[in-house]
Amino acid sequence: MTTPDNLEKTGDNKPVGRDWGGALNASEAEPLAATQRHAPSQPSPKLYEARKQVHNKRIDGPFRRFKWAIMIVTLAIYYVTPWIRWDRGPYAPDQAVLIDLANRRFYMFDIEIWPHEFYFVAGLLIMAGIGLFLVTSAVGRAWCGYACPQTVWTDLFQHVDRFIDGDRNARMRLDKAPWTASKIARRGGKWTIYLLIAMVTGGAWILYFADAPTLFRDFFTLNADPVAYMTVAVLTGTTFWLGGFMREQVCIYMCPWPRIQGAMLDEKSLIVTYKDWRGEERGSLKKAKKNPAKYGDCIDCRECVSVCPTGIDIREGQQIGCITCGLCIDACDRIMKDVGRPRGLIDYATLDQCEAEAAGAPAQPAYKALLRPRTFIYFGVWAAIGAGLLFSLGTRTHTDLTVSPERNPPFMLMKDGSVRNAFTLRLRNMEARPRDMQVALVGLPEGSVMWTDRIGREAAAPTQTILVPADQTRIVRTYVSVPAGTTTDAFSFELTSLDEQRERDVEETIFTLPGAE
Amino acid sequence: MSDKTRIDEPTGTELVGHEWDGIEELNTPLPRWWLWTFYATIAWAAVYVVLYPAWPMVEKATDGVLGWSSRGELAEELSAADLARQSTFERIAATDITKLPADPELLGQAISGGASAFKQHCVQCHGAGAAGYEQFGYPNLNDDDWIWGGDLEAIQYTLTHGIRWEGSDETRLSYMPAFGEIFDQGQIDALVAHVKSLSGTGPGSAAGAELFETNCAACHNSSGSGDRIQGAPALNDAIWLYGDSEASIRQQIKAPRHGVMPGWSDKLDPVTIKMLAAYVHSRGGGEYAGEANDEVAPDLEADDVAAVSGSAENDNS
Numbered sequence: 001m002t003t004p005d006n007l008e009k010t011g012d013n014k015p016v017g018r019d020w021g022g023a024l025n026a027s028e029a030e031p032l033a034a035t036q037r038h039a040p041s042q043p044s045p046k047l048y049e050a051r052k053q054v055h056n057k058r059i060d061g062p063f064r065r066f067k068w069a070i071m072i073v074t075l076a077i078y079y080v081t082p083w084i085r086w087d088r089g090p091y092a093p094d095q096a097v098l099i100d101l102a103n104r105r106f107y108m109f110d111i112e113i114w115p116h117e118f119y120f121v122a123g124l125l126i127m128a129g130i131g132l133f134l135v136t137s138a139v140g141r142a143w144c145g146y147a148c149p150q151t152v153w154t155d156l157f158q159h160v161d162r163f164i165d166g167d168r169n170a171r172m173r174l175d176k177a178p179w180t181a182s183k184i185a186r187r188g189g190k191w192t193i194y195l196l197i198a199m200v201t202g203g204a205w206i207l208y209f210a211d212a213p214t215l216f217r218d219f220f221t222l223n224a225d226p227v228a229y230m231t232v233a234v235l236t237g238t239t240f241w242l243g244g245f246m247r248e249q250v251c252i253y254m255c256p257w258p259r260i261q262g263a264m265l266d267e268k269s270l271i272v273t274y275k276d277w278r279g280e281e282r283g284s285l286k287k288a289k290k291n292p293a294k295y296g297d298c299i300d301c302r303e304c305v306s307v308c309p310t311g312i313d314i315r316e317g318q319q320i321g322c323i324t325c326g327l328c329i330d331a332c333d334r335i336m337k338d339v340g341r342p343r344g345l346i347d348y349a350t351l352d353q354c355e356a357e358a359a360g361a362p363a364q365p366a367y368k369a370l371l372r373p374r375t376f377i378y379f380g381v382w383a384a385i386g387a388g389l390l391f392s393l394g395t396r397t398h399t400d401l402t403v404s405p406e407r408n409p410p411f412m413l414m415k416d417g418s419v420r421n422a423f424t425l426r427l428r429n430m431e432a433r434p435r436d437m438q439v440a441l442v443g444l445p446e447g448s449v450m451w452t453d454r455i456g457r458e459a460a461a462p463t464q465t466i467l468v469p470a471d472q473t474r475i476v477r478t479y480v481s482v483p484a485g486t487t488t489d490a491f492s493f494e495l496t497s498l499d500e501q502r503e504r505d506v507e508e509t510i511f512t513l514p515g516a517e
Numbered sequence: 518m519s520d521k522t523r524i525d526e527p528t529g530t531e532l533v534g535h536e537w538d539g540i541e542e543l544n545t546p547l548p549r550w551w552l553w554t555f556y557a558t559i560a561w562a563a564v565y566v567v568l569y570p571a572w573p574m575v576e577k578a579t580d581g582v583l584g585w586s587s588r589g590e591l592a593e594e595l596s597a598a599d600l601a602r603q604s605t606f607e608r609i610a611a612t613d614i615t616k617l618p619a620d621p622e623l624l625g626q627a628i629s630g631g632a633s634a635f636k637q638h639c640v641q642c643h644g645a646g647a648a649g650y651e652q653f654g655y656p657n658l659n660d661d662d663w664i665w666g667g668d669l670e671a672i673q674y675t676l677t678h679g680i681r682w683e684g685s686d687e688t689r690l691s692y693m694p695a696f697g698e699i700f701d702q703g704q705i706d707a708l709v710a711h712v713k714s715l716s717g718t719g720p721g722s723a724a725g726a727e728l729f730e731t732n733c734a735a736c737h738n739s740s741g742s743g744d745r746i747q748g749a750p751a752l753n754d755a756i757w758l759y760g761d762s763e764a765s766i767r768q769q770i771k772a773p774r775h776g777v778m779p780g781w782s783d784k785l786d787p788v789t790i791k792m793l794a795a796y797v798h799s800r801g802g803g804e805y806a807g808e809a810n811d812e813v814a815p816d817l818e819a820d821d822v823a824a825v826s827g828s829a830e831n832d833n834s
Contacts, residue, residue, distance in 0.1 A: 046546045047546055047547065048546055048547050048548070048549050048551075048552050049546035049547065049548055049549060050549045051548065051549060051550065246550070249548060249550065253548055253551070406646075407646075408644075408645055408646030408648065409644075409646040409647075409648035409657070409659060412648075412657070412659045412660050412801065413660060413755050413756060414660055414661050414662075414755065414756070414802075415660070415661050415662045415751070415754035415755060415756055416754065416755065417716075417754075417755040420660075420801065422659075422801060453799060454621070456805075457661075479801055484755075
């Protein structure tokens with residue numbers, strides 16, 4: 001097909017593009033002056049607006065192929081990741097990526113995060129946030145256009161539409177057609193496929209939170225936890241609804257990100273633009289042949305509108321509905337090739353560049369938009385946080401001790417006049433094997449001893465060895481006794497792992513003496 | 518009102534009529550799906566009102582068709598929790614208290630259960646930290662000084678039958694005679710000096726020692742080590758039920774105070790008493806039966822790895 005099917009039907013179709021206003025090209029908008037009295041002939045403004053169904057047309061081109069690639073990669077990551085195995089020895093799960101909420105552990109390949117190290121997760125979230133700023137600064141709304149799950153799944157569902165009902169025109173016809181048996185069958189089939197995709201989507205999610213093969217088996221033998229079924233049900237429902245029916249309305253009405261991006265974009269941001277100085281005045285090929293001086297490059301074929309997954313008309317300028325997926329660029333480039341005009345009537349460009357080009361400067365390659373201070377600053381901050389996280393990850397010890405003195409009673413006088421304090425020690429062994437750990441008293445006078453609930457007072461000594469199970473925190477109620485007449489009140493517990501690592505942690509605390517409470 | 522009819526030309530949307538520095542607000546139509554969502558919430562509310570307690574009446578709200586109430590749910594959860602604890606209770610009931618330390622996991626559960634029962638029944642006198650109140654003679658349960666014995670069995674006995682408690686014929690009973698009318702002031706001073714010297718906190722008194730030997734040693738022992746069988750407190754250690762001041766010792770010789778502890782056999786079931794004994798024993802001063810015969814406490818450390826899987830001993834944070 002070399003000629004777009006509606007190339008010659010210019011003006012026949014009613015505009016299906018949304019009027020999202022907000023056109024930033026000052027030349028187009030005359031804000032207040034452009035208001036007018038509500039003429040009687042105009043329809044009365046509506047309180048509610050029915051959705052205009054988007055039937056985006058199939059298109060092929062570099063951006064479409066890029067979108068396919070991203071879709072395959074992101075979906076593959078999502079579905080495959082929980083199945084990757086990772087050997088961590090006998091005491092830890094062998095799932096490469098596992099968010100073990102029940103045991104409060106987060107595993108990611110060689111990294112294991114404990115709840116007290118949640119700052120790593122917080123750091124990753126901050127990196128994700130600044131990463132979005134970085135991406136926005138560098139390539140505009142690329143996240144919206146290619147990688148956002150809403151975009152990926154909407155794209156997937158639109159492919160299903162195309163597979164079942166045919167391309168744009170067939171779908172539009174079917175939409176208007178009465179509910180015959182064949183339409184019911186088609187709709188039923190389509191919604192069944194939607195539901196299957198949605199169930200697989202919801203189903204894969206839970207695999208991140210438990211051992212995937214076990215949960216997979218339990219799920220189908222009805223042995224899984226009710227939470228698993230509810231999670232799958234909720235995610236199936238939201239995927240079915242948001243991906244199958246809400247689609248671009250999520251981006252336009254629900255998602256805060258387009259609004260945030262709207263605030264972050266500036267005249268140097270890469271956006272998808274229609275080069276109006278080149279395209280206008282729009283006119284069909286026939287008209288342009290008759291009067292070449294009057295008409296621009298845009299032949300008003302509306303291909304850019306037909307292929308748009310959010311149903312907007314990019315020629316109205318930058319707008320919230322534009323997720324910058326570049327499909328209109330693919331469409332326009334093909335038409336321009338067919339009619340023998342240079343490509344790039346619709347293209348990735350910055351507003352600054354557009355202005356320069358309009359004034360006669362040559363078109364710049366898009367990568368030049370990447371090189372600007374804002375992008376470098378974002379990258380610097382983003383990379384610094386990443387480097388900081390990596391550094392603390394590399395230098396963290398897998399041993400930790402926390403000490404909480406027992407406050408009630410603060411001290412205890414014993415028969416022989418010695419004074420006893422009780423402490424709750426938390427010994428963390430973050431290695432996936434049981435380890436002996438030595439706890440020693442530092443800074444207390446000769447004759448001070450410690451024992452625990454399990455090591456009786458008869459075995460009291462200045463140091464004790466405690467076995468901490470693999471990958472666990474052991475809580476040990478510990479008693480420390482100092483001889484009568486002791487005046488030292490500040491001391492520390494020193495934890496040493498009794499293995500080749502000899503990891504140490506020293507925790508300072510206070511010994512409460514009579515009269516000091 | 519005339520603003521209502523004004524239309525913003527680029528967008529074709531009507532204007533609200535508010536203007537700030539030349540920027541006007543559009544009256545963008547709400548999407549239809551939002552309206553349906555709104556209707557859905559209304560429908561939800563209608564169903565909810567029928568199913569759940571909703572309309573406030575004079576006494577209480579209308580009962581929902583489902584018969585749900587937050588109190589009912591609480592009662593259900595409580596009985597479910599009781600049911601879950603049942604097997605542990607049965608195991609504790611079937612285990613002799615002296616055998617509890619051999620099962621560290623069960624001991625841990627008994628201590629936890631005892632800790633919560635202690636908060637309910639014991640803190641009024643012994644305090645939240647079980648440290649007692651010296652001014653009232655409520656003993657401290659954390660130390661290693663026991664008037665009636667500090668092994669699990671002895672503590673269980675004290676809990677069951679009480680001390681000087683009318684409710685049990687087997688209660689722990691001891692009375693010290695009042696010496697205020699028997700001795701004169703000088704003799705009492707000498708006795709106080711001698712009693713202080715027993716724990717090495719005073720210079721002592723030869724006259725006091727003589728008086729002690731004839732009048733007190735029968736119960737408190739010549740060395741002042743006391744006698745647990747009779748419930749005579751040790752006088753040679755650092756711990757004093759009513760305080761270690763001379764005034765307090767003098768008062769205790771002249772007109773001894775005799776504290777009463779109720780037995781709990783009529784209020785608490787045997788399992789709770791057993792758990793309370795385990796808790797009190799675990800406070801840091803517990804003894805093991807036959808410790809005096811150099812019988813060693815059970816080797817608990819050997820069972821550690823099994824024990825730490827019990828929730829009372831371990832968390833994952």
